[in-house]
Amino acid sequence: MVRGLAPELNRAVDLMPLFSAGELSEGAFRQMIAMEAGVDASDVLSFDLFLVDHTGGRIWGYKDEFVSAGHLDDLQSAYAALKAFLASDNDSDISVYACFDNEEVGSNTKQGAMSTFLRDTLVRINSALGLSEDDFHRALAASMLVSCDNAHALHPAHPEKYDSTNQCRLNGGIVIKEAARQSYCTDAVSRAVFEEILSARNLPYQVFANRSDMPGGSTLGNLSNIQVSMHGIDVGLPQLAMHSVFETTGSRDTALGIQALLAFYDADIVISEADSIKIS
Incomplete structure (x- = not known):
């Protein structure tokens, strides 16, 4: 873990x-x-x-329940988010899709999540719209970030590695990740918003937290928030054998992830104060 x-x-x-x-x-x-x-x-x-492993990905299992391939963490979530972004049609906001490199080695590169790339891009969009610097800061305060990075699914051979009440399973849908040590950017407000969006569309979701004596790593959410502070939530798709050469995930989870992230992109989220948020 x-x-x-x-x-x-x-x-x-x-x-x-x-x-x-x-x-x-x-x-x-x-x-x-x-x-x-x-x-x-x-x-x-x-x-x-x-x-790299050149074996190639495959769907397997008696009921075709599994997908195994290299680099599912985090190409799977990146793919699901991109498909959702391209399918979304939301005139109530400016939707953004950001895909960063070098997460596994710290993200502190010119193309990583700790770089100024996202902020620079948003500043230029703001400027192209003829808006002021103050307008930019107001827009950030009224925005929400969904950070997508795969989650550790429950491994049946090692249940002792997982928190007893915050586990996720393959083919169970997108996972909301939380950590008391703030290694994930999820908080009560962002979780409530995301859960409300999914529940309105009857989309499945799961929750995950590491065992308190087994801290996990951080994700891009907090790193991106260093440059552009806004409400944020960490989510991901469940998988086994994370960081191995041949990782494994559920065959249904990519589609479920696309549906969940499309619901977020399509939602009209109005943030007027620190904890005053309306969703339609």
Whole structure:
């Protein structure tokens, strides 16, 4: 449940990839890159490369209940949010979809959630509308953020890892995540708003909180709020084997996530004071 590598594994030893059993000589790696890029090895000045599993995703189980693939955390939630954003038709607000990189290594990059990218974009939208700086701050105060990052589903082999009353399960719908230590941006106000939106459409949702003696990681919600402070809630889709090479989620949860996030995008949320919110 704790982010990061298991303590019995050593990154420098146990995760060392094999490239050759002795047939290749020094410089072969750069030559391989050059060959794949269709250039000479001397033309390769620098590179960013990552090991990936190329098995491919699959739906499995006797009733096709499971989906397994790499990087479900957090491409699954990012995909669901994008599909909802594109399907929404809401003239009562300016809807925004933001997809950040580098969350798993801290988000403190120029393209991460801690960067000024979101704020800069919103400032430019505000300016293009002919609005003032004060109008911008008023708009932020009247806005709401939904941060989407997958949640740990209950694993039947390890129920002791989970809080006894705040568990989520595969194919149970979108998950609202809370933490007393404020590692999630959910609070009573934002949770009430989101639950009201889903309940009005009879959409399923679940709640999740870590065991108090097993703190989890943080998500993009609080990090984004450093730059643009507004009401926020952390949600995600339930999954197993988070951060493994081949993660597993429920085959129904992506569709349920799209429906839940579409309901949010379509809602007319009027925030007039710190805790005065009307939904239609």
